Amino acid sequence: MSVVVVQPTRTARARLQPFDARQVGLVDGFWADRIRINREHTIPHGLDQIRNAGTLGNLRLAAAGAGDYRAAADSVGATLPFLDSDVYKWLEAVGWELGRQPDPALAAAADGVIDVVAAAQRPDGYLNSYVQLGGGVPYRDLSWGHELYCVAHLIQAAVAWHRALADDRLLAVAVRATDHLPPGIMDGHPGIEMALVELTRVTGDRRYLALAARMIEQRGRRTLPGADRFGATYWQDHETVRDAASVAGHAVRQLYLDCGAVDVAVEAGDDQLLTAVRRRWDDLMRTRTYLTGGMGSRHRDEAFGDPYELPPDRAYAETCAAIASVMLAWRLLLATGDVTYADTIERTMFNGVLPGLALDGRRFFYTNPLQRRTHRTPGGAGERRPWYPCACCPPNLMRMLSSWQQYLATHDESGLQLHQYASAEVDAxxxxxxxxxxxxxxxxxxxxxxxxxxxxxxxxxxxxxxVPRWCHSATITGPDGTETLGTGTGTVKRHRRWRPGDVVDLSLDLPPRVTEPDPRVDAVRGCVAVERGPLVYCIEAADAPERTEIEELSWDPRRDLATVPRPDLEESLVGITVPVVRHRPGESAADGLTTGAIPYFAWANRTLGGMRVWIPRSTP
Amino acid sequence: MSVVVVQPTRTARARLQPFDARQVGLVDGFWADRIRINREHTIPHGLDQIRNAGTLGNLRLAAAGAGDYRAAADSVGATLPFLDSDVYKWLEAVGWELGRQPDPALAAAADGVIDVVAAAQRPDGYLNSYVQLGGGVPYRDLSWGHELYCVAHLIQAAVAWHRALADDRLLAVAVRATDHLPPGIMDGHPGIEMALVELTRVTGDRRYLALAARMIEQRGRRTLPGADRFGATYWQDHETVRDAASVAGHAVRQLYLDCGAVDVAVEAGDDQLLTAVRRRWDDLMRTRTYLTGGMGSRHRDEAFGDPYELPPDRAYAETCAAIASVMLAWRLLLATGDVTYADTIERTMFNGVLPGLALDGRRFFYTNPLQRRTHRTPGGAGERRPWYPCACCPPNLMRMLSSWQQYLATHDESGLQLHQYASAEVDAxxxxxxxxxxxxxxxxxxxxxxxxxxxxxxxxxxxxxxVPRWCHSATITGPDGTETLGTGTGTVKRHRRWRPGDVVDLSLDLPPRVTEPDPRVDAVRGCVAVERGPLVYCIEAADAPERTEIEELSWDPRRDLATVPRPDLEESLVGITVPVVRHRPGESAADGLTTGAIPYFAWANRTLGGMRVWIPRSTP
Structure with missing residues (x-):
């Protein structure tokens, strides 16, 4: 058994093989720091929160057989029924962490949580604290109830504990909960499909894969009741998974669904299904993805917008959607070997996922706008919060960070592929x-x-x-000499008889650069973004010239960007100095100014003020 | 008694007096046509719809004392409780229409509706079909139940029938419903405040005014439960009506609330309250109003956005919000005599209210975006519909059009003020x-x-x-000779001894013009709009060059706009020919093209395709 997030079987149609997490040891550097913060701060903080919010308490009450389910109302006044999944996501994160390195205190805490989960399960295998405490009739509201969604996260936690720790306590619970599912059902919120495929991979029982395949086929036939809320598109029931040409509706639902479709496709050797997902993905990348890798632009129904509808200020760009996009890109990378998926993982991890977590690891963003105005309407939120009434994002971040190292490399018959860069040791x-x-x-x-x-x-x-897509100039030096690499290299491969001690030096030039938006994105016309390497930058109030608001600044194309160390934010952090002009009504333009840009992932960690990723271009 | 929409009492602190509708006879022309279509098509269509949708049936069931309330779920799954108000708004429109000119068939139909309303009222005066059919406990959910909102529209209908027809059947119902209200209550959806003031004006009973004044004072103290949905700001309970410096939350709620505040202020001589509303209005005009006069930019909670958050594609700009803005501007005009309010009424009536109605008078828009992409996401709506599950806008349009002539002119001690222009006869x-x-x-x-x-x-x-604010060049010729008027004239006044047969010729130059957006509106940076006179124009797919999408076109600043007759749309309609450049990936820019612009109010009456009010500026 390998410690692997997504583990295609031997017979699966996959081009690349993931590594067992134990074969990829991170040493230090950027991601090692994030993972350490996640382990030392975020995960313990998460335990406090699921305790304090009553989330764990709901399962405890279900175990006791009586009590009131505790949850906030969501933004539309309904009680959130899916909070059990927060507990399972937290357990999944802990599973990967304990697999990497023991921690008796954390293990003891997790044992307590597992005991609560196991105790809450009904004798017949059913497990959902919202339903159990609310009357006890399962599967009554498949459209909105999220019961299968919760089982999905239970399975994922069970898979993590099985693979990372050979601990099958959760797996026993998950199998019984899964076996309780009646045939022919489907959840309003996908997620169960990919979990079922993993359950087959772990147990060898192909009934779960078949069930997942049936759910994939069933979707898109407008059978889910309750679509009058947001329409059948909301939960991708408007067109079949094979037919839908573009993503639509609730972003996380669409992406989780497509993860399941890829998993089914590779296990079943179903190229047509895989092609359908790839086509949607290509369209999504071209038309509905923010520079940050964020996606799902609409607040109202957490949905994808029209093509090129990518407002920076009202970007919803839910943290969970970015995470789901990495999950999908990883599956597509394994299935196809196409390195562009790894490019997207890089962009999204740095700029779509990571901004959801404060530098201290204890506060979160649910939505990730690319602009924040200095002056805002009363009642607006916009600050990082320690937790959310709908807390899907925080523990999703925890499990993503706890498994980050798995995205670093793959192998196949020919050799070893390095996809992400960090100081590490890899055993293949x-x-x-x-x-x-x-x-x-x-x-x-x-x-x-x-x-x-x-x-x-x-x-x-x-x-x-x-060689990342953002890189337009690089050199590689190895035993065969030096080669210069230009734009569009994609992957540099070296096939040879290697000897111990051989060194390959890949040097990627990463000057700060100005990025023009796609002209079809109406919302950022006349603006540019600043990037460096894989990082999207932003300008933030705390770095603006004195007594100047972000909205008064525009980029001055006559002067150059420059890098600048920013140890005030983080030890190694590289900031960018951006030449700007200040425009103020009734004043002549102030030339010769600069403002500091910082990586977008680091925003909103200081005084809260204006912020922009897309900066208007000064037109003299 | 005068036929007047808003009738300040003799002691009210109002600068201008409205005319009795019978003193303002429209002859023909633009608005006479709209009003005729409203009378002949829209209002009869409305009756069909409130019958077919079950809206009238709900009141009939309430009269019978049993049955199931019929309503769609709204976008968040809750049954709409406020449909009675659609019936009342329809009755209000009919009241104004019958006051203008009898129509036995329409009168008979309205009699039937009034009978149903009267029969539905409980012996104790309470009247609300949703509550009566759903268990019968009044005022249990003041936050979301809209019970006072419904009473408000009942009162407004009763006032219309009383003033226009001296028919007090509805007034008797409305008074009893109002007298049933317990003291100290407040509705999640304002509207009752202005209705209560009008009820005092009609009945002379100042208890209603006092009740309205109490509600205005009570608001902003965070006493409405249920604010966890969207926050207290949503229904303006976050800051007192006197203190709040800017509009916030649900747009229609805010505007209806401020209408009531002005009504209370003028009757009570409360200048501080009036000043508070004016300050909010000024800020609203400066920071949160679309070029069309539309307002309320957010879909999620139908709310005002941050200052300058005015996306054209995702403009919510509910038709009801534009109507409410006209209602508020009219009250402020009467209260202050400031002609800029009449400017806003003009802009909003033509470009904010009217686009909500199809040229045939039988289809409606609920939201009024300023951009529609050629290629849209599956499941999107965007077409005019014959009715809506939440049908607040259609009958609101009916009552607004049926009372339009009242906004044409006012009088005061010094003389007569013409605010809007149409062929008419005015008796003062x-x-x-x-x-x-x-x-x-x-x-x-x-x-x-x-x-x-x-x-x-x-x-x-x-x-x-x-002299409209949009007009930069005009002449006035009268018995005293000719004078040239420049930008910012505001009002031209002629004080003299007039003689019968005297003619004043005001000639406003209305060349087509290019309008630059406020640079603080991020969403339309680098774009211009085309306007002529009071009309905002748009370019629409049906007028684009062959095989060209709207998104491929940008305005060519090197060539001039030109007017062109467009009898294909409407007999007298003036279109504008816009010089454009076509940009297509992989092709060199196509110069020398033109596309047709039409008034924005006329869009979406042909093949549905792309549409833009804000057109990107071509940058060579």
Missing amino acids: ELRAGPVRVQIRTDYPWDGRILVRLLRTPAEPWTLSMR | ELRAGPVRVQIRTDYPWDGRILVRLLRTPAEPWTLSMR
Whole structure:
């Protein structure tokens, strides 16, 4: 058994194989720091929150057989029925963490939570505290009840504990809960499909895969009642998964559904289904994705908008949608080997997922706008919060960070593929023989990546390294000499007889750059963004010239961007100095000013004020 | 008794007096046509719809004492409790119409509806079909139940029938329903406040005014439960009506509330309260109003956005909000005499209210976006519909059009003020003596307005005519000769001893013009709008060059706009030919093209395709 987030079976139609997490050891650097904060701060904070919010208490009451389900009303006044899933996501994160490194205190806390979950399960296998405390009739409201969605997260937690710790307490609960599901049902919120495929992968029982496949086929036939709320499109019941040409409706639902479709497709060898998802993905990337990798632009129904409807100020861009997009991109990368999916994972992890978490690891964003005005309407929120009444995002961040290292590399028959860059050690069992590589880099602050072979067989094999799409100039130096790499390289591959001690030096140039938007995105016409390497930057009130509001500044194209160390934010953080002009009614334009840009993931960690990713271009 | 929409009492602190509708006879032209369509098509269509939708049936069931309340679920799944108000708004429209001119068939139909309303009222005076059919406990959910909102529209209908027809059947019902209200209550949806003031004006009973004043004072103290849905701001319970510096929350609620505040202020001589509303209004005009006069930019909670958050594509701009804005502007105009309120009424009536109604008078828009993309996401709506599950807007349009003529002119001690332009005859009883003026114009297609005095006393008096804010060049010719008027004239006044047969010729130049947006409106940066006279124009797919999408076109600033007759749309309609450049990926820009712009109110009456009010500026 491998410690793997998504583990296609041997017979699955997948081009690349994931690594067992134990084979990828992060050493230090950017992501190692995030993962440490997640482990030391975010996950313990999450436990406090699911305790204080009554989320864990709901399961405890269900175990006792009586009590009032505790939940806030959501923004439309309905009691949130899906809070059990927060507990399961937290358990999944803990599973991956304990698999990486023991922690007796955390393990003891998790044991307590697992006991509560197991105790809450009814003798017949059914488990959902909202339903159990509210009358006890299961599957009465499949459209809005999220019962299968909760089972899905229970399964994912169980899979994590099984794979990472060979601990099957949760798996027993999950199998019984799954076996309680009546045939022919479907959830208003997808998620169960990918979980069922993983359950087959873990148990070998192909009934779960078949059930997932049936759900995928059933969707799009307008059978879910209750669509009068937002229309059948909201939960992707308007067109079949095979036919729908574009994403539509609630973003997280669509992305989770497509994750399940890929999982079913690779296990069943169903290329038509895979092609349908890839077509939707390509369209999504082209027409409905923010520069940050965020997606789902509409607040009203948390939905994708029309093509190119990407307002920065009213970007919904739910943290969960960014996470779901990484999950889907990873599945597509494994299935196809197409490195552009890894490009998207990089962009989305840095700029779509990570902004959802404060630097201290204890406060969260649910929505991730690309603009915040200095002056706002009364009643608006916009601050990071320690938790949310609908707390789907925080524990989703926890499980994503706890499994980040799994996205770093893959292997196949030919060799080893490095997709993401961090200081790490990777042990691979290639067909040629065992390989151990050491990776050293200060990425994303620095573009130099050193790969040293610590161990290699004599047989030749291929080392593949992604050259990110954002990179327009790079060099690679290895035993064969130096080569210059230009735009569109995609992947640089070196096939040879490697020797221990061989070093490959991939140097990616990452000057700060100005990015023009797609002209079809109406909402940011006349603006530019500032980027460096994989990072999207923003300008924020705290860095603006004195007595100047963000809205008064525009980018001055006559002067250059420059990098600047920003240890005030984080030790290695690289900021960018942006030349700006200040326009104020009744004053002549103030030339020669600069303002500081910081990585977008780091915004809203200081005094809350105006913020912009897209900066108007000054027109003299 | 006068036929008047808003009738301040003699002691009220109002600068201008409204006319009795019977004193303002529309002859023909633009608004006469709209009012005829409303009378002949929209109002009969409305009766069919409140019958077919079960709205009238609900009251009939309440009269019978049993049955199931019939209503769609709203977008958030709750049964709409306020449908009675659709019946009352329809009755109000019919009241004004029958007051203008009898129609036995319409009167008979209305009699039947009034009988149903009267029969539905409980012996104790309570009247609300949703509550009566749903268990019968009144005022249990003041936050969301809309019970006082419904009473408000009942009162407004009763006032219309009382004033226009001296028919007090509805007034008896309304008084008993109002007398049933317990003291100290407040509705989640304002509207009752202004209705109560009008009820005092009609009955002379100042208890209603006092009740309205109490509700105004009570608001803003966070006493309404249920604010967890959207926050207390949603229904303006976050800050007192006297203190709140800016509009916030649900747009129609805010505007109806401020209408009531003005009504209370003028009757109570409460200048501080009036000043508070004016301050909010000024801020609203400056920061949160679309070019069309539409307001309330957010879909999620039908709310005002942040300052300058005015996306054209996702403009909510509910038709009811535009109507409410006209209602508020009219009250402020009467209270203050400030002609800029009449400017806003003009802009909003033409471009904010009227687009909500199809040219045939039988289909409606609920939201009024300023942009519609050629390619849209599945499940989107965007077409005019014959009715809506939440049908607040259609009958609101009916009552607004049926009372339009009342906004045309006012009088005061000094004389007569013409605010809006249409061919009409106005009879005024001025202090100087009786006056009769004839107005002839093809406004808004032509800017010439001829005012002929048919009757006048020998005593001098003042004729005031608004020179619209959009007009930068005009001449006025009268018995004293000709004067040229420039930008910012506001009002042109002629004080003299008039003689019968005197003619005043006000000629407003209305060349097509290009309008730059406020640079603080991020969403339309780099765009311009095309306007002529009081009309905002748009470009629509049906007028685009062949095989060209709206999104491919940008305005060419090197060539001029030109007017062009568009009898294909309406007999006198003036279109504008806009020079454009076509940009297509992979093609060189196509120069020398033009596309047709039509008044925004006329959009979406042909093949549904792309539409833009704000057109990107071509940058060579």
